Structures are given as C-alpha cells and as structure tokens.
Amino acid sequence: MKLRIAAALLALALCYPAAPTAASEEKPYRVENGRVDRATFNGYRRYGNSCMQCHGPDGSGSSYAPNLTESLKRMSQEQFNDVVINGRQNVNAQAQNVMPSFGYVEDVALYLNDIYAYLKARSDGALGRGRPQRLEN
Amino acid sequence: MKLRLAVATAAALLLGAGGALANEQLLQLQRDANQWVMPNGNYSSHRYSELNQINRDNVRNLRPVWSFSTGVLRGHEGGPLVVGDVMYIHTPFPNRVFALDLNNPGRVRWRYEPQQDPSVIGVMCCDTVNRGVAYADGRIYLSQADTTLVALDAENGREIWKVKNGDASKGETATMAPMVFGDKVLVGISGGEYGVRGHVTAYNLRDGSMAWRAYSVGTDEEIKFNPQRTTHMGQPVGENSSLRSWEGDQWRLGGGTTWGWFSYDPQLNLIYYGSGNPGTWNPSQRPGDNKWSMTIFARDANTGEARWVYQMTPHDEWDYDGVNEMILVDNMNVRGRQVPRALVHFDRNGFAYTLNRETGELLVAEKYDPAVNWATHVDMQTGRPQVDPRFSTRREDENVTNICPAALGTKDQQPAAFSPRTGLFYVPTNHVCMDYEPFRVSYTAGQPFIGATLSMYPPQGSQHMGNFIAFDAGEGKIVWSRPERFSVWSGALATAGDIAFYGTLEGHLKAVDMRDGRELYSFRTPSGIIGNVNTFTHRGKQYIAVLSGVGGWAGIGMAAGLSGDNEGLGAVGAYRSLADYTQLGGVLTVFALPD
Numbered sequence: 001m002k003l004r005i006a007a008a009l010l011a012l013a014l015c016y017p018a019a020p021t022a023a024s025e026e027k028p029y030r031v032e033n034g035r036v037d038r039a040t041f042n043g044y045r046r047y048g049n050s051c052m053q054c055h056g057p058d059g060s061g062s063s064y065a066p067n068l069t070e071s072l073k074r075m076s077q078e079q080f081n082d083v084v085i086n087g088r089q090n091v092n093a094q095a096q097n098v099m100p101s102f103g104y105v106e107d108v109a110l111y112l113n114d115i116y117a118y119l120k121a122r123s124d125g126a127l128g129r130g131r132p133q134r135l136e137n
Numbered sequence: 138m139k140l141r142l143a144v145a146t147a148a149a150l151l152l153g154a155g156g157a158l159a160n161e162q163l164l165q166l167q168r169d170a171n172q173w174v175m176p177n178g179n180y181s182s183h184r185y186s187e188l189n190q191i192n193r194d195n196v197r198n199l200r201p202v203w204s205f206s207t208g209v210l211r212g213h214e215g216g217p218l219v220v221g222d223v224m225y226i227h228t229p230f231p232n233r234v235f236a237l238d239l240n241n242p243g244r245v246r247w248r249y250e251p252q253q254d255p256s257v258i259g260v261m262c263c264d265t266v267n268r269g270v271a272y273a274d275g276r277i278y279l280s281q282a283d284t285t286l287v288a289l290d291a292e293n294g295r296e297i298w299k300v301k302n303g304d305a306s307k308g309e310t311a312t313m314a315p316m317v318f319g320d321k322v323l324v325g326i327s328g329g330e331y332g333v334r335g336h337v338t339a340y341n342l343r344d345g346s347m348a349w350r351a352y353s354v355g356t357d358e359e360i361k362f363n364p365q366r367t368t369h370m371g372q373p374v375g376e377n378s379s380l381r382s383w384e385g386d387q388w389r390l391g392g393g394t395t396w397g398w399f400s401y402d403p404q405l406n407l408i409y410y411g412s413g414n415p416g417t418w419n420p421s422q423r424p425g426d427n428k429w430s431m432t433i434f435a436r437d438a439n440t441g442e443a444r445w446v447y448q449m450t451p452h453d454e455w456d457y458d459g460v461n462e463m464i465l466v467d468n469m470n471v472r473g474r475q476v477p478r479a480l481v482h483f484d485r486n487g488f489a490y491t492l493n494r495e496t497g498e499l500l501v502a503e504k505y506d507p508a509v510n511w512a513t514h515v516d517m518q519t520g521r522p523q524v525d526p527r528f529s530t531r532r533e534d535e536n537v538t539n540i541c542p543a544a545l546g547t548k549d550q551q552p553a554a555f556s557p558r559t560g561l562f563y564v565p566t567n568h569v570c571m572d573y574e575p576f577r578v579s580y581t582a583g584q585p586f587i588g589a590t591l592s593m594y595p596p597q598g599s600q601h602m603g604n605f606i607a608f609d610a611g612e613g614k615i616v617w618s619r620p621e622r623f624s625v626w627s628g629a630l631a632t633a634g635d636i637a638f639y640g641t642l643e644g645h646l647k648a649v650d651m652r653d654g655r656e657l658y659s660f661r662t663p664s665g666i667i668g669n670v671n672t673f674t675h676r677g678k679q680y681i682a683v684l685s686g687v688g689g690w691a692g693i694g695m696a697a698g699l700s701g702d703n704e705g706l707g708a709v710g711a712y713r714s715l716a717d718y719t720q721l722g723g724v725l726t727v728f729a730l731p732d
C-alpha cells in the first residue's frame with residue numbers, strides 16, 4: 001500500500017502527461033498505455049492463483065461463476081471484500097453457486113486490495129484482457 | 138435379446154450375492170453389445186460397439202426420439218449406463234441419479250439425491266462435474282462430490298451402505314466414476330489444485346469396508362511398491378522411489394490425484410490408471426522428478442501392489458495430468474511386431490503412448506497433435522521427454538509464452554474410442570496453447586494451491602481449438618484429423634457400423650465416417666456436450682444416447698472466449714465466445730433411426 005502511494009507520488013512529481021486528476025486519484029489502480037502499477041500487476045497474478053479456476057481468465061466469468069468485470073460495476077469495494085473474506089452461498093433449484101471464504105488464505109487476504117485493483121481496472125475498461133505489462137518502478 | 142433376458146434374470150437371482158460371482162456376471166455383461174454396463178463400454182475402455190443397425194449408409198436418417206432434463210445446470214460429464222431395460226444417468230452436484238425405464242421412455246423408476254454440504258462446491262476446481270456411476274450385481278455405485286461412496290439398490294435406489302473416502306474441508310473431492318472388479322469397487326480422489334495427495338482405494342462390495350488404499354506419492358508402504366518387484370522402464374524402482382524424488386517433506390503436498398478412468402485386465406488381474414499433477418503448478422517450489430505424479434500405474438487388483446509404473450512427465454511444469462483413460466488392446470501390431478497385450482494412452486502432454494501392459498515396456502510415444510512443442514520427443518531408452526528449454530516454466534516470475542498444449546492438454550479426460558475392426562483410435566482433442574507464469578505460493582489446507590497464472594489461445598496460425606482425429610497407435614501416426622471450432626470435450630463412440638460419434642461444445646452430436654472423418658450426421662442438442670456417447674438396443678432396436686450440459690474445465694475461459702497476447706492476430710472466429718452458441722442445462726437425448 002505504501003509502495004503504491006509512493007509510486008503515485010513519484011508519478012505526480014515527474015509530471016506525467018497522464019497525471020491523475022482529483023477524480024482518478026480515487027482509482028485503486030494506475031494504468032498508462034496498457035501498463036499497470038506493481039499492485040495491479042500483483043493483483044493479476046494473485047487472481048490467477050486463487051480466483052481464475054472459477055471466475056475464468058481476465059475476470060470474465062465461466063459457465064459456473066460470475067463475470068467479475070460485470071459484478072464490480074455494481075459492487076463497492078467493501079462488498080467485494082466482504083464476499084471474498086466471508087464467502088457466499090447461493091444454492092437452490094436454479095443455482096449451485098458457492099464462493100468459499102478466503103479470510104484465512106494468505107495469498108488472497110494479504111493482497112485483497114491488489115486483486116480488487118486489478119479487477120476494478122478490468123471492470124472500468126481501463127485494462128484489456130490477457131497479461132498486463134508492468135510500468136517501470 | 139434372449140440372451141439379455143437371461144442375463145437380467147441371472148442378475149435378479151444374484152441380487153445381493155456379492156463376491157466373485159459379481160465379477161463373473163460383469164465380465165459377461167460388458168461383452169454384451171445390447172447393454173452399456175460401464176462408463177467406457179468395457180473393462181478395456183474401448184467405447185466400441187458391435188451394433189451396426191445404425192451405419193455409414195443410414196446414419197443421416199438418425200433423429201432424436203426422446204429426451205429428459207436432469208434439472209441440473211452445471212457441466213454434465215460422463216454418460217448413461219444401460220442394464221437390461223433400465224438406463225441410469227447421473228448429474229453434477231447435487232449428484233442426482235435417475236433410473237429411467239426404457240419400456241416407457243423417460244419414466245423415472247426411481248431417483249436418488251444425496252444430502253451434501255454445499256460448501257464442497259467451492260473446492261471443486263473445474264466445475265462440479267461427475268463422470269458417472271458403476272453397475273454390478275444389482276447395485277449402482279455413486280461417488281459423490283463430497284467423496285462419499287454409496288451403494289444403491291439398482292431396483293429402487295435405496296442406500297445399502299456408504300463410506301467416506303476423503304475430507305472435502307481439505308479440498309478432497311470426487312468427480313470420477315468408480316469401477317467394480319471381483320468383490321471390490323475402486324475409487325480415486327480429486328483435488329489436484331488443492332495440494333491433495335492422491336490415492337486409489339478399493340472397498341469391499343459386501344459392506345463398504347476398505348480392502349486396500351494406494352497413494353500416488355509417499356512411502357513404499359503407502360504407495361504399495363515393492364522396491365524389488367515393482368518396475369519402471371523394466372528396472373526395479375528400489376527403496377523410497379517416491380520420497381527420493383522430492384525435497385524434504387514436500388511430498389506431503391505431492392498431488393498425484395486420481396480423477397480419471399480405470400481399466401482392468403481380468404486375465405492379468407491388473408488395474409490401470411494414471412495420476413495427476415504434482416503439488417503446486419510452480420515447478421521451482423518442488424525440485425525433483427516428483428514421483429509418482431504424472432504416472433501410469435499397473436496394480437494387482439487383489440492387493441493393490443504396483444506391478445509396474447511409467448512416469449510420463451517427470452517434474453511437471455505445465456499441469457499435464459496423466460489421468461486420461463488407459464485403452465487395453467490385445468494382439469496389437471506395433472511397428473511390425475505383434476504385442477499380445479498392449480495399453481494405449483493419449484496423455485494430456487500431447488504424446489500418445491503404447492506400452493506392453495504386462496511388463497510396462499514403452500513401445501511407442503508420439504505426438505498426436507503436430508502443435509505439441511514443450512518436448513521434442515520421448516527418449517525411448519530412458520522414457521523421459523526431451524523438454525525444449527524455451528518452454529520450460531522453471532523460471533519463477535517469468536511469463537513463458539506459446540507453450541503447446543495448454544494445461545487443458547491435447548486431450549483431457551474425455552475418453553477416446555478404439556475400433557477392433559479398423560485397429561484405429563478415434564480421439565477427441567484440444568488444440569490450444571498457453572502462456573504460463575509461475576510464482577511462489579503458500580499452502581493452506583482446503584484452499585487453491587496453484588502458483589501460476591495462464592492465458593490460453595489457439596496455436597499460432599490456427600483458427601480452431603479442437604480436432605477429432607483417427608490415430609494409429611501402433612505406428613504413432615495421425616490418420617486423419619477433423620477440425621472443430623472449440624475443443625472436442627466429449628467422449629467418443631466407435632461402432633461396427635463404420636461410424637464414430639462425438640459431441641461438440643456448441644451442442645452438436647455428430648457422426649463421422651471412420652474412413653476419413655467426413656461428417657454424416659449432426660444434430661444440435663439443447664446445450665454444449667461434454668458427456669460421453671453410448672449405444673445400446675432395446676427391443677431389438679439400436680439407440681444412441683448422450684448427456685448435454687456445457688461446463689467443466691471447458692466452461693472456464695471458453696465461456697468468455699479465450700484470451701491472450703495473440704488476440705490482435707485477427708483469429709476472430711476462434712475467440713468468439715462459446716456463450717454465443719450455447720447455454721447451460723443438463724439434458725439426455727436418445728437417438729434412433731425411423732421405424
């Protein structure tokens with residue numbers, strides 16, 4: 001987290017052409033020319049380890065788990081965190097969907113903000129599909 | 138027909154008898170083309186039928202005659218069994234079983250639905266699939282998602298006994314079909330993406346008590362190896378053959394899950410199956426050959442002791458599980474030499490292996506998709522694949538690109554068919570490559586233990602992601618190859634009518650000419666097909682049956698279309714979303730010729 005703020009400050013200091021405005025400062029990710037900051041990249045990889053098996057590549061969903069790039073258009077980060085930490089069950093005649101709880105999973109819980117940043121970037125359309133490139137620093 | 142009645146009567150008389158008689162009965166039943174009594178047709182996993190009413194000349198007239206909704210949405214793998222006048226079908230979680238009356242098409246004689254803690258759904262890596270039930274001696278055996286193995290009375294669906302084979306809270310689940318041999322029922326375990334250490338376990342038919350359990354990875358005692366008698370490439374494996382191939386106690390998270398298919402040779406009294414990926418997908422975290430993951434096992438059916446093993450992919454770096462079916466062929470011509478008892482295996486790693494199934498001698502190992510590039514060839518002296526260093530992923534935090542095949546394998550569990558008439562194999566395949574980026578992960582019981590992120594896409598220059606091929610396993614050569622838009626994720630059927638059947642992810646049931654793969658028939662079922670086709674007769678008339686219901690690993694990624702850096706290359710057709718072609722829904726469709 002600290003590192004990310006440092007990176008953002010550095011970007012400001014260097015007066016990048018795409019220097020964040022007040023509004024975009026609230027974005028949890030930084031994407032420039034398709035390249036992403038370290039945290040968002042980490043989120044991409046952590047997603048690949050713990051989430052992709054169900055939610056599919058690029059957060060795009062599968063035949064049995066929702067498309068998270070759509071979900072995050074409706075969910076707040078708090079709601080997202082709640083579902084990841086505590087899990088959720090939707091089992092009835094129409095659906096057999098179970099999101100396990102990841103509250104005790106280091107590789108998820110420690111990097112929850114990074115995973116959210118990656119998925120939010122995908123959801124906002126700021127980041128395309130596939131493996132993102134890293135920004136320098 | 139008369140024969141079947143006689144057998145059915147015998148079956149009724151034997152109800153509850155158990156023991157070796159069941160074996161004799163099943164040995165007879167699996168030879169009767171009028172029935173389909175085990176998932177892959179017979180103990181040799183041929184998926185072949187002598188029936189020829191439906192044939193090359195008339196298959197164009199085939200039509201659906203009745204269908205049945207399972208009421209379950211997720212991926213429907215496996216296929217129906219037919220015993221006498223009853224068809225048994227199964228579903229993914231909640232693992233319903235239906236006994237359908239063929240005398241009154243679609244009428245439900247009984248249904249069974251186990252009570253399972255739904256939290257197991259969350260630890261099934263690649264959908265909540267189930268690959269079918271086993272029949273023997275008036276009973277149906279179901280291996281539920283939560284690893285409960287239950288024996289049901291085939292007459293009424295009542296529970297006779299049940300036993301727990303694993304612990305779902307540790308990520309141990311079940312997806313495979315059990316197999317009955319002698320007085321035992323054999324079952325494996327899933328959870329390769331959860332650090333589960335795989336095993337196969339034989340339970341006594343009589344009461345569900347455990348007869349033996351053999352791990353894939355562990356001490357000699359646990360893996361039931363005799364250091365002097367058990368062989369690999371013709372040599373005794375020696376002491377601690379598994380433990381020596383791992384660092385420290387990493388073998389405890391050693392994987393080698395056993396979620397594919399079983400075959401059985403009653404003369405040799407050996408069972409055959411393969412083990413899955415070792416531990417994490419990040420190879421740097423587990424140096425060594427990681428024995429005996431990615432291995433073909435031949436075990437004594439009575440004791441479980443391993444006769445021979447062959448490790449196809451030592452130190453896996455790509456998730457090429459070795460679980461695909463083992464097809465047993467007698468008197469096979471292998472490069473001009475007659476082999477009395479052969480075993481043919483189309484591995485996820487893209488090589489088709491032919492071995493002597495008595496001794497484990499490796500006879501042929503050739504690619505069955507020319508796109509396969511991770512290894513140049515298999516060294517026939519050592520049995521080791523010669524890995525192309527460009528495609529090694531033993532580079533933590535590096536993205537290795539254009540590896541073929543993808544982790545899905547050139548073929549996954551979807552079983553191939555073998556025709557004794559042509560001597561050829563009819564193989565449903567994937568034609569997909571990947572980028573693979575491994576990284577360090579920590580283990581938490583019951584949580585994903587992967588450590589790699591992947592992108593998948595068709596091979597460069599290809600517009601399609603699957604092929605249905607005819608393969609000569611004696612020569613190691615593709616005879617013909619028929620492209621499909623998506624992976625062919627359906628088990629094939631070959632018949633004496635000189636036709637082969639398979640399903641597509643768009644939902645088509647297809648029949649092709651065995652000579653050249655030319656399409657002779659196609660019907661669009663309600664959902665994508667990842668189930669396996671079977672055939673049987675009822676009142677003297679031949680039928681074809683298949684479960685539709687898209688999902689499984691094929692439902693990952695393909696639900697949203699595959700992605701990757703190649704997206705800009707303009708292979709628009711290949712990336713088109715599967716969702717544009719099909720939606721979820723489990724349906725059985727039964728086909729026949731007009732009267």
